[in-house]
Amino acid sequence: MRRFLKNRPLVVAVAAVFILLIVALATSGDRTLTFVESAFGGAIQPVRSFASRASLAIVGFAQNIFNTTDADIENQQLKVYVSQLEQTVNELDAIKAENERLKQLLNFTEATPELNYTTGVVIGRSQGIWFDTFTLNIGKAKGVEKNMPIVNSSGLVGRITSVGATYSKAVSLIDSSMSVSVTIERTRDTGMVRGTLTPGNEVDTLELYYLPADADLLPGDKVVTSGIGGIYPKGILIGEVREVSRSSSSERNATLTPAVDFRHIEEVMVIGGMEALEGVE
């Protein structure tokens, strides 16, 4: 013991690890970020936004290169000309795709005018499979608050868990800690959807639980939010049934394919004004 106490760096390291683990435990729930976190996160946000945009551009460029293998058989001059044209077309395609995504987001907002929407961009994601969280470039300054739902043109993306002045962190729908009350669109049965931890799968998966025993569920059925609980507005698309489980020993009723492509989330919308919606209902 005396030898341990004499080794000052070791004592400091053990104490620091202990303190950090206590802090981690204390900050495990949803919360408002501290001033230090908010200030530090805000300070590095421009760099992250730039790096995020640059990465997307690099990935897009690499994908474009793989898409132009036919040009290899043409002569050098023609190759240059073709690649220049393709570059222009790809740029136009990217703009068109972005325009389409934004248009779809606009359509979504027009369908529910009683809610207010703040558009944000994903600027970072957690590493590994254990926690599926991501960071948005909008925070308290834009009216974002804890627990606000996040959607994109395809459906429900997740919810805000912690908010800083200029950025916020969110947990995605496929995170294993998430559970959302849902309705089967065709039969109006209600159940609960949870995120899953399924590494090595090309497609993300959700699990549907707690449906009534006599529920008539078919592959392809659309699953939407039920609105129960007051966090998520009613009717947001979650996904569709991929596989129905009839096993009585399992509490799981079905496996769902999420509507959102969680591997390629770029722009999202944070939904505010849920109180107004409750007033309308």
Add this chain to the structure above:
Amino acid sequence: MNRVALLGVTMFICFYMDSIFFPLVNFYDICPDMMLAASICIAILSGSVSGARFGVIGGLVMDIAVGRFLGLNGAMYMSVGYLAGFFYKKYYADNIIFPAVASSAACFLKDNFLAAISALTGTKFVYTSVLLTYIVPCALITGAAAFLMYVILKPLFTSIVNKSQQERVTN
């Protein structure tokens, strides 16, 4: 380039790779933990205190920017950095296999620790499946990343150390 600048640039690159690049570009979710590999390489090159300091700062940056819990990555990377520092000057410095093996082992332990936390918080998963399809491949790729990182960092660290020794002699 001085030592602080080198550590800063290394940390920024690892942060960028871990939080922006690899979430976009990965193979079935398998990607290396660059910050962990860097903490180990730095600890092996310059001792426990440097490794732990790099680990805790890098981990906290990750926690603040993209982490779920504030301090979890800080604690893990600091422990790893501190422990890897025990091998500082205790083996042949040109052995580039050693940092790779240490990083693989650390990544394996880290993912098992996170698996335990996930299981304790109610996440259901099949451990053997996660072990074979995620934990082991991630450990191997982190080892490979550490191998490359060590090859790059070692000459830079050596030149900085030599330069500072020369300055001391001149003064």
